[in-house]
Amino acid sequence: MPAPPLxxxxxxxxxxxxxxxxxxxxxxxxxxxxxxxxxxxxxxxxAENLQRMGAFKFRGAYNALVQFTPAQRRAGxxxxxxxxxxxxxxxxxxxxxxxxxxxxxxDAPAAKLAATREYQAGQPGSEVVLYDxxxxxxxAIGARLAAExxxxxxxxxxxxxxxxxxxxxxxxxxxxxxxxxxxxxxxxGGGLLSGSATIGRAMLPGLRVIGVEPEAGNDTxxxxxxxxxxxxxxxxxxxxxxxxxxxxRLTFPVIQALVERIVTVSDAQLVQTMRFFAERLKQxxxxxxxxxxxxxxxxxxxxxxxxxxxxxxxxVSGGNVxxxxxxxxxxx
Amino acid sequence: MPAPPLxxxxxxxxxxxxxxxxxxxxxxxxxxxxxxxxxxxxxxxxAENLQRMGAFKFRGAYNALVQFTPAQRRAGxxxxxxxxxxxxxxxxxxxxxxxxxxxxxxDAPAAKLAATREYQAGQPGSEVVLYDxxxxxxxAIGARLAAExxxxxxxxxxxxxxxxxxxxxxxxxxxxxxxxxxxxxxxxGGGLLSGSATIGRAMLPGLRVIGVEPEAGNDTxxxxxxxxxxxxxxxxxxxxxxxxxxxxRLTFPVIQALVERIVTVSDAQLVQTMRFFAERLKQxxxxxxxxxxxxxxxxxxxxxxxxxxxxxxxxVSGGNVxxxxxxxxxxx
Numbered sequence: 089m090p091a092p093p094l095x096x097x098x099x100x101x102x103x104x105x106x107x108x109x110x111x112x113x114x115x116x117x118x119x120x121x122x123x124x125x126x127x128x129x130x131x132x133x134x135a136e137n138l139q140r141m142g143a144f145k146f147r148g149a150y151n152a153l154v155q156f157t158p159a160q161r162r163a164g165x166x167x168x169x170x171x172x173x174x175x176x177x178x179x180x181x182x183x184x185x186x187x188x189x190x191x192x193x194x195d196a197p198a199a200k201l202a203a204t205r206e207y208q209a210g211q212p213g214s215e216v217v218l219y220d221x222x223x224x225x226x227x228a229i230g231a232r233l234a235a236e237x238x239x240x241x242x243x244x245x246x247x248x249x250x251x252x253x254x255x256x257x258x259x260x261x262x263x264x265x266x267x268x269x270x271x272x273x274x275x276x277g278g279g280l281l282s283g284s285a286t287i288g289r290a291m292l293p294g295l296r297v298i299g300v301e302p303e304a305g306n307d308t309x310x311x312x313x314x315x316x317x318x319x320x321x322x323x324x325x326x327x328x329x330x331x332x333x334x335x336x337r338l339t340f341p342v343i344q345a346l347v348e349r350i351v352t353v354s355d356a357q358l359v360q361t362m363r364f365f366a367e368r369l370k371q372x373x374x375x376x377x378x379x380x381x382x383x384x385x386x387x388x389x390x391x392x393x394x395x396x397x398x399x400x401x402x403x404v405s406g407g408n409v410x411x412x413x414x415x416x417x418x419x420x
Numbered sequence: 421m422p423a424p425p426l427x428x429x430x431x432x433x434x435x436x437x438x439x440x441x442x443x444x445x446x447x448x449x450x451x452x453x454x455x456x457x458x459x460x461x462x463x464x465x466x467a468e469n470l471q472r473m474g475a476f477k478f479r480g481a482y483n484a485l486v487q488f489t490p491a492q493r494r495a496g497x498x499x500x501x502x503x504x505x506x507x508x509x510x511x512x513x514x515x516x517x518x519x520x521x522x523x524x525x526x527d528a529p530a531a532k533l534a535a536t537r538e539y540q541a542g543q544p545g546s547e548v549v550l551y552d553x554x555x556x557x558x559x560a561i562g563a564r565l566a567a568e569x570x571x572x573x574x575x576x577x578x579x580x581x582x583x584x585x586x587x588x589x590x591x592x593x594x595x596x597x598x599x600x601x602x603x604x605x606x607x608x609g610g611g612l613l614s615g616s617a618t619i620g621r622a623m624l625p626g627l628r629v630i631g632v633e634p635e636a637g638n639d640t641x642x643x644x645x646x647x648x649x650x651x652x653x654x655x656x657x658x659x660x661x662x663x664x665x666x667x668x669r670l671t672f673p674v675i676q677a678l679v680e681r682i683v684t685v686s687d688a689q690l691v692q693t694m695r696f697f698a699e700r701l702k703q704x705x706x707x708x709x710x711x712x713x714x715x716x717x718x719x720x721x722x723x724x725x726x727x728x729x730x731x732x733x734x735x736v737s738g739g740n741v742x743x744x745x746x747x748x749x750x751x752x
Contacts, residue, residue: 116448137702363743370469370739372702407702411695411750419747 094345095248095338098290101255101283104151108256111183112147115139115257117264118404122368123381129390130399132265133381136257137373137407141175141207143329144257144280144405145244149176151253152242153184161186163238164213168226170196171329172406173244178207178214187213189233193221199410245279246336255283261401262291269398270296274379274405275308275350276330278339284403285346298393299343299350300383302327302358308335308343309350326355326417329376329406351389353382359417361385365404366418374409375417426677427580427670430622433587433615436483440588443515444479447471447589449596450736454700455713461722462731464597465713468589469705469739473507473539475661476589476612476737477576481508483585484574485516493518495570496545500558502528503661504738505576510539510546519545521565525553531742577611578668587615593733594623601730602628606711606737607640607682608662610671616735617678630725631675631682632715634659634690640667640675641682658687658749661708661738683721685714691749693717697736698750706741707749 118133136144153165164187167177174190181188188211190204201216208214219229230241242250257280262268271288275281278299285297301309305323311334319334335343361378364385365371373381380402383389390396450465468476485497496519499509506522513520520543522536533548540546551561562573574582589612594600603620607613610631617629633641637655643666651666667675693710696717697703705713712734715721722728 142702366704366746367743370474370704372698372704411699414698415747415751418743418750 091341094286094342096252096255096283096286096342098287100248100252101259101287104147104252105256105259107151107154108147108253111150112256113139114260117261118369118371120368123385127384127390127400128396129384131384132261132268132399132401133369134257134261134401134403135371136403136405137371137377141172141179142406142408143172143176143377144254144403145172145176146179147256148250148253148279149173149242150180150183152247152249153177153180153186155249156186156240160240163240164188166191166230166233166239166241167244168230169244170200172408174200174204175207177242178204181214182208182211185211187211189215189217189237189239191217191219191229191233194218195221197410245277246338248338251279251283251339251342253283254280255287257403258284258401259287259291261403262288265399265401267292267399268295268401270298270393270395271401272298272300272380272383273403274330274376275299275301275335276332276376278308278335278343280403280405281347282339282342286342289346297347298383299347300379301350301352302330302379303352303354305330305332306350306352307333308340309352311335311340312344312350326358327376327379329374330379351383353379353386357382357386359420362417371404372407372409372414373404374406377404377406380404423673426618426674428584428587428615428618428674430619432580432584433591433619436479436581436584437588437591439483439486440479440585443482444588445471446592449593450701450703452700455717459716459722459732460728461716463716464593464600464731464733465701466589466593466733466735467703468735468737469703469709471738473504473511474738474740475504475508475709476586476735477504477508478511479588480582480585480611481505481574482512482515484579484581485509485512485518487581488518488572492572495572496520498523498562498565498571498573499576500562501576502532504740506532506536507539509574510536513546514540514543517543519543521547521549521569521571523549523551523561523565526550527553529742577609578670580670583611583615583671583674585615586612587619589735590616590733591619591623593735594620597731597733599624599731600627600733602630602725602727603733604630604632604712604715605735606662606708607631607633607667608664608708610640610667610675612735612737613679614671614674618674621678629679630715631679632711633682633684634662634711635684635686637662637664638682638684639665640672641684643667643672644676644682658690659708659711661706662711683715685711685718689714689718691752694749703736704739704741704746705736706738709736709738712736
């Protein structure tokens with residue numbers, strides 16, 4: 089039986105880039121002599137911490153919502169998230185003039201709640217709905233909201249439009265940095281990684297695409313070894329954007345087909361990398377956003393991958409971190 | 421008696437820009453919708469925290485050292501500083517292949533010492549010299565080092581080449597942002613302010629140039645009121661780059677001629693602005709670097725200056741802050 093086709097093709101990423109033109113920021117590619125010395129390679133950091141709402145997630149959410157039919161637009165979009173996907177859908181909805189409902193667990197941080205509401209502000213019909221994650225069934229809530237209001241659920245990664253949108257980060261990086269030998273991309277559910285691999289391998293057929301997971305949450309590394317999606321318990325890591333239990337049914341086949349391997353980094357490496365970004369590049373980067381850079385900066389890591397002296401793209405995925413917690417990381 | 425000519429002219433800044441081309445970073449101009457809403461104006465932030473060695477000071481130091489005669493180059497440059505000027509001269513010297521001696525008080529922070537030595541690394545004849553600021557006379561040390569080694573002293577602000585170099589930050593800002601109505605610039609000794617006013621008023625004759633000092637160290641505000649240079653005690657402020665006691669003999673006449681007024685901000689406003697930059701723009705900015713932005717973001721401040729809805733340039737002067745201390749500011 090032939091394998092089913094992959095969920096996205098390079099053309100989907102190119103089309104997403106046209107939809108995002110003038111809406112998403114074309115974030116800069118940052119260089120650092122010290123990072124080059126530490127890694128023994130030439131690193132090109134794609135600064136998605138400077139993206140709208142502070143993370144690459146805006147790309148995928150907007151690319152999904154902008155393709156709604158008129159009926160879908162009237163009813164609006166629904167998302168389950170207390171993280172960057174929540175803010176991405178909230179902001180995209182407001183920009184497109186459509187209502188969004190963001191469902192968050194009752195115990196989500198107040199700051200996340202406030203930020204999401206701020207992005208929804210002025211858009212009639214938009215709201216944050218809180219649920220008790222211990223007593224209420226998330227799928228049932230989703231089904232009810234979808235049925236009652238006719239809203240379209242946008243998942244955080246396992247959706248072709250989301251995957252294609254995220255890939256535009258890699259498209260811009262390669263456009264701006266020129267030919268790369270390798271691309272390091274963080275992953276939770278694999279939306280950014282699958283989109284980036286799709287466009288990256290099309291633009292540069294020899295490109296080595298390497299995913300980076302937190303040590304404690306290496307479900308996709310295990311899945312690649314096993315040849316099927318492995319589900320793990322919610323991983324304990326400060327990389328809250330990568331606390332997924334399994335990669336997606338749509339993202340995993342793309343990763344299997346186009347990604348060379350997955351490497352992992354520890355929370356201690358993430359903290360060290362956060363400090364590096366603050367001290368040297370003057371950039372605030374959230375823990376998840378440090379995953380790919382931590383893999384590049386670990387002593388000997390790129391050597392071990394045969395990437396000494398190579399031109400390596402590194403996606404810095406976001407900068408949304410609670411200031412009090414961030415202060416603790418820097419103070420260590 | 422006619423007033424003596426000002427120490428620099430617009431052409432000096434233009435010439436400095438040519439010398440800095442390909443050497444200094446052309447730092448980005450950052451925008452923020454939230455900052456625009458808070459200020460009631462359109463703010464254009466010139467991100468000199470992303471300049472080489474982390475502050476605008478590189479511009480002036482390099483512009484001074486690159487104009488040394490062959491004999492001066494062989495002997496090298498001398499600077500008294502434990503701040504950004506130290507690192508600026510150290511790095512410029514290394515790039516130009518000339519020795520630098522940086523004299524720092526014995527009790528300067530170890531991190532500043534290490535950073536300066538790192539910038540000097542590999543340049544024969546370069547060193548950091550420590551002195552006891554309570555028992556040793558700074559001028560005598562300077563005179564001795566100059567006499568013994570024939571080194572040329574580069575002061576941190578009161579030097580035409582330094583002033584002209586700093587002005588290139590405003591030149592780039594106006595080039596990139598387009599016509600501005602006003603320009604907010606921090607000041608300690610007034611190097612950046614005098615250079616920026618010189619080029620800014622030449623490019624945009626109607627430009628209103630406004631200096632910003634820490635509340636506790638408003639010597640230049642006092643000087644403008646008095647019509648002569650006022651000297652104050654070392655001010656107690658977290659804006660360590662603006663702890664000067666008086667503006668310079670060369671900078672003050674330029675400020676008198678071209679700057680509309682000086683406004684002041686409190687340390688509490690600086691902390692608030694540091695937090696704003698981290699949270700919203702994902703930028704690490706040092707306290708001194710927040711001066712101009714704090715003046716723009718203070719509620720009603722731009723209104724009071726008649727700048728509602730105006731296009732206002734804001735120079736963010738640097739991002740070099742000890743991480744432990746920075747963490748304390750963010751944790752508040």
